[in-house]
Amino acid sequence: MKYEVMGNDIILYQPDLILSETLDCGQAFRWELTGENTYSGYCIDTPLTISGSDGRFVLKDTSEEIFLNVWVNYFDLETDYSEYKRIYSSDETLLKACDYSKGIRLLKQDAWEALVSYIFSQHNNIPRIKGIISRLVSHYGCFPTADVLAKETPETLSFLRSGFRAKYVIDAAQKVASGEVDLEKCKILQIDEARQELMKIKGVGPKVADCVMLYGMHKLEAFPVDVWIKRAMENYYPNGLPECALGSQGVAQLYIFNYIRNLE
DNA sequence: TTCCAGGCGTATC
DNA sequence: GATACGCATGGA
Numbered sequence: 001m002k003y004e005v006m007g008n009d010i011i012l013y014q015p016d017l018i019l020s021e022t023l024d025c026g027q028a029f030r031w032e033l034t035g036e037n038t039y040s041g042y043c044i045d046t047p048l049t050i051s052g053s054d055g056r057f058v059l060k061d062t063s064e065e066i067f068l069n070v071w072v073n074y075f076d077l078e079t080d081y082s083e084y085k086r087i088y089s090s091d092e093t094l095l096k097a098c099d100y101s102k103g104i105r106l107l108k109q110d111a112w113e114a115l116v117s118y119i120f121s122q123h124n125n126i127p128r129i130k131g132i133i134s135r136l137v138s139h140y141g142c143f144p145t146a147d148v149l150a151k152e153t154p155e156t157l158s159f160l161r162s163g164f165r166a167k168y169v170i171d172a173a174q175k176v177a178s179g180e181v182d183l184e185k186c187k188i189l190q191i192d193e194a195r196q197e198l199m200k201i202k203g204v205g206p207k208v209a210d211c212v213m214l215y216g217m218h219k220l221e222a223f224p225v226d227v228w229i230k231r232a233m234e235n236y237y238p239n240g241l242p243e244c245a246l247g248s249q250g251v252a253q254l255y256i257f258n259y260i261r262n263l264e
Numbered sequence: 265t266t267c268c269a270g271g272c273g274t275a276t277c
Numbered sequence: 278g279a280t281a282c283g284c285a286t287g288g289a
Contacts, residue, residue: 122271125269166285203271
């Protein structure tokens with residue numbers, strides 16, 4: 001990882017990153033395009049404006065400490081994504097998908113934030129998911145903790161206009177706040193056990209559970225199957241994923257998802 | 265207007 | 278265990 005401090009900014013050199021592909025591909029819902037090659041957003045409550053292209057990026061008004069403690073992890077900067085692309089190149093479809101989106105990285109989001117976000121994602125579209133989360137954060141002035149949301153009711157959350165999903169988020173908050181569902185434990189558990197634990201929450205099924213494990217816990221074996229991936233599997237991989245994707249299905253899923261979603 | 269959206273709970277068989 | 282169906286809301 002190569003970077004330098006320049007005043008209040010961090011200059012990051014990262015060949016395997018394209019901001020639009022990584023921040024606007026449906027894995028995170030808190031980033032907005034605020035200028036040319038510029039995105040502003042949050043990791044929980046830490047704000048950032050990042051801009052750049054062609055391997056050189058500026059992280060505005062941050063510190064080296066925050067960069068090292070938050071953003072290196074969030075952007076998974078210690079991982080060499082060219083290695084994933086090299087491994088996947090033995091499969092024809094994955095090769096095309098990686099070639100189509102050379103700058104995708106798997107973000108390491110907060111588990112609780114991912115849980116809330118993906119509960120809101122069900123039977124919903126990305127602009128609306130972003131709107132709901134934006135109203136959530138601006139209402140509380142921060143991303144609300146499980147303790148805070150556990151005290152709400154569907155009526156008090158009506159300002160979110162999140163429809164039937166409000167009661168699911170409240171159930172998630174109550175179970176996390178009480179310890180009935182332990183997100184920290186899920187991070188350590190084997191994937192099948194963690195999935196069972198997460199699915200104790202109303203409104204969390206296999207798809208949302210796998211999204212939480214992939215995007216919020218960086219479990220690379222997680223493989224969220226939505227309508228797009230289901231279609232891709234039927235078309236390209238009727239006999240299952242190729243050998244080269246085993247062990248990092250979640251990363252492969254990102255490339256495939258972005259590829260097929262933009263084909264039509 | 266009608267259709268659909270990164271699913272899931274519930275009822276029914 | 279498999280298979281329909283409803284669900285709140287808003288954008289296209």
